[in-house]
């Protein structure tokens with residue numbers, strides 16, 4: 001179903017200031033998953049920067065086969081087709097870059113202080129307010145296309161989130177105490193993604209890594225994570241140039257942990 005919400009779709013077109021990102025936007029009032037739609041478009045040759053936006057998702061996809069709760073009228077559910085030139089081993093940098101872009105846009109538009117939990121969960125006041133899901137078609141060496149899916153809990157109130165999620169999740173509105181204009185946040189997000197992605201395409205990822213570190217809630221913290229049925233515990237020391245986590249484990253010394261291998265990561269003050 002085509003998106004038919006002039007306040008959002010027409011408004012975005014009016015205020016869009018990005019150079020190439022979002023020049024084609026497919027709006028839907030509801031869709032199963034914007035990522036799924038964007039993957040189909042990418043497969044059919046959609047150019048880089050094509051965007052799919054929905055007001056509601058029926059089967060929003062989260063990481064690790066979780067569903068992303070996507071009620072109508074309150075969230076941002078957005079997927080972007082990219083054709084990154086990075087080698088497949090560095091595809092993780094696309095998600096890190098997106099995390100930085102979301103954190104920057106949220107900070108600029110709300111004044112809140114978002115932090116990123118590795119690899120790319122966005123937290124405000126220790127509650128998750130946004131998530132990113134990268135899905136791609138890649139060989140062992142090159143990425144043919146990538147879709148970055150961004151879900152932001154923007155104007156959700158207590159009744160818009162399932163009770164069991166309220167322990168760990170929140171919305172920008174709940175943390176700020178006032179509603180936020182989704183169109184302005186989306187336009188800012190596109191500007192931030194565009195500028196960081198252009199750097200990535202020029203193989204200039206140092207700034208992305210630096211900015212990611214500055215928003216990180218993970219580095220320096222004691223963490224526990226589950227990797228292929230194995231529990232790892234230690235201190236998150238740094239991220240590598242490829243965006244993997246460098247973990248100083250209690251038992252096995254320094255380990256490089258890749259996001260794709262991790263089921264979940266918890267930051268813990270103690271054991």
Ligand code: BTN
Nearest residue numbers: 033035060061062063131149151
């Ligand atoms: C996570 O689990 O943290 C990632 C959530 C990603 C959700 C977004 S919403 C827009 C896009 N379409 C989807 O189906 N998922 C992503």
